[in-house]
Amino acid sequence: MNDIKDLTPKELxxxxxxxxxxxxxxxxxxxxxxxxxxxxxDAMSDLPSDLRARLKEGFYxxxxxxxxxxxxxxxxxxxxxxxxxxxxIEAVIIPAEKRITGCISTQVGCKFACRFCASGKFGFKRxxxxxxxxxxxxxxxNNSQGRKLTxxxxxxxxEPLDNYDFVIKxxxxxxxxxxxxxxxxxxxxxxxxxxxxxxxxSGEGLQIELSVSLHAxxxxxxxxxxxxxxxxxxxxxxxxxxxxxRKTNRQITFEYVLIKDINSGLQDALKxxxxxxxxxxxxxxxxxxxxxxxxxxxxxxxxxxxxxxxLLKSDINVTLRRPRGQDIEAACGQLRLRYAKx
Ligand code: SAH
Numbered sequence: 001m002n003d004i005k006d007l008t009p010k011e012l013x014x015x016x017x018x019x020x021x022x023x024x025x026x027x028x029x030x031x032x033x034x035x036x037x038x039x040x041x042d043a044m045s046d047l048p049s050d051l052r053a054r055l056k057e058g059f060y061x062x063x064x065x066x067x068x069x070x071x072x073x074x075x076x077x078x079x080x081x082x083x084x085x086x087x088x089i090e091a092v093i094i095p096a097e098k099r100i101t102g103c104i105s106t107q108v109g110c111k112f113a114c115r116f117c118a119s120g121k122f123g124f125k126r127x128x129x130x131x132x133x134x135x136x137x138x139x140x141x142n143n144s145q146g147r148k149l150t151x152x153x154x155x156x157x158x159e160p161l162d163n164y165d166f167v168i169k170x171x172x173x174x175x176x177x178x179x180x181x182x183x184x185x186x187x188x189x190x191x192x193x194x195x196x197x198x199x200x201x202s203g204e205g206l207q208i209e210l211s212v213s214l215h216a217x218x219x220x221x222x223x224x225x226x227x228x229x230x231x232x233x234x235x236x237x238x239x240x241x242x243x244x245x246r247k248t249n250r251q252i253t254f255e256y257v258l259i260k261d262i263n264s265g266l267q268d269a270l271k272x273x274x275x276x277x278x279x280x281x282x283x284x285x286x287x288x289x290x291x292x293x294x295x296x297x298x299x300x301x302x303x304x305x306x307x308x309x310x311l312l313k314s315d316i317n318v319t320l321r322r323p324r325g326q327d328i329e330a331a332c333g334q335l336r337l338r339y340a341k342x
Contacts (some may be wrong), residue, residue: 004033005131005138008169009178020306021051027178033271034060034179037142049152064135076325079139083108083132087125090156091136093144094324101151102140104133106167107158112192114213114226116259116288116296119157127163130170137174149180153188155211160189168204175206184208190255195240196233202247211284212241214254216263217271225262238275245280252281257288258307264299269307273314282317289323 009030013023016337028046032038039062041047041055064081067088071077077093092103108125110117124194136156141149152174154160160167174180188209191198201210214237216222221231232240241252254276258264276283285308287298297303304320311318 001060003063003131004060004061005134006129008173009176016240019054025051030178062135063132063208064139072325072327074324078325079208089128091140092156092325093140099150100144101153102137102148102149103153103155104136105156105158106133106154106160106163110158111162112159112228114192116225116257116291118291127166129326130166130173133170134173137180147180151186152182154295155189155190159192159194161191161194163199164200171208173205192226192228193232193237194230197235198240198244202244209253210250211253211255215257217268217275221263234275238278242278254283255283255286256283258299258304259288260297260299264303264307266306266310269310273311273316276316282319283311285320286323289326
């Protein structure tokens with residue numbers, strides 16, 4: 001049995017032709033699944049019955065099992081899913097006034113072991129397939145309280161650029177007018193800084209948003225926080241980002257999670273302002289979600305404001321993002337961490 005969501009519209013047409021069926025049924029099937037949220041081939045009433053039977057033999061539509069769903073008082077909603085092989089992943093809906101953002105996982109666990117992040121706590125298990133990622137989106141779309149899912153961020157568990165081919169395939173499917181029709185400019189990939197993949201991404205011709213998790217401006221601090229820095233150090237990463245911006249004409253957002261006593265002092269802001277003399281970039285400051293197990297805490301509000309003000313004075317385009325869903329442990333991997341511990 002194969003997951004039908006693994007197929008692009010073109011690929012499904014090919015399958016139909018090989019079954020001696022009309023290729024236009026592919027469009028109908030896509031519409032049932034992605035527009036109408038139908039999860040049973042039998043309900044696809046405008047398909048010939050022999051085609052429905054054939055589809056049922058060869059494909060399935062759903063693979064995720066919802067285990068737990070928690071809503072924050074700020075409206076953020078987090079879902080924990082069990083995959084077919086019993087592994088756990090998370091996806092989040094983040095509603096705001098003018099947009100509804102879905103946040104999805106790309107891997108089971110994570111190899112990158114960032115010190116402040118719960119996702120890598122149990123190491124890496126496996127990549128998600130494109131259809132598993134698409135199903136996360138499908139689930140979020142069907143459960144967004146009647147509102148349209150407008151934006152998508154690949155910021156859940158895992159490192160998207162470490163699962164490059166499946167992530168790009170998923171984006172191309174999600175982007176298609178036959179599926180969710182979420183514009184590339186409304187899709188963000190967040191990376192811990194896998195330089196060869198950033199280079200490759202710049203040649204894809206995708207108008208997506210790229211976020212780079214920087215979190216420190218010097219190698220000593222960054223290597224302590226993010227082991228990947230020992231392979232791809234700050235200077236090389238910034239050079240790769242410059243090259244990406246030049247080649248794609250797109251902006252890069254640098255994510256900077258503020259952690260008390262680690263990277264939130266004025267000397268850190270000074271270092272950051274020096275390395276970010278990069279055209280067409282901005283900085284997103286995020287006071288970290290406190291995670292007891294990892295001994296990380298956000299700085300005091302005054303320190304956060306001073307950090308932001310320093311960057312503003314240095315002419316850096318900076319926004320301060322308040323973490324959402326703190327009461328439901330919405331930062332990457334937190335719910336999975338809690339659940340798997342039980
Ligand atoms: N691996 C990718 C994407 C997943 S993490 C990356 O590193 O970008 C998505 C974002 O959540 C990253 O910026 C990550 O640094 C951040 N994050 C992880 N743990 C956090 C925490 N405890 N508080 C706030 N942000 C966190």
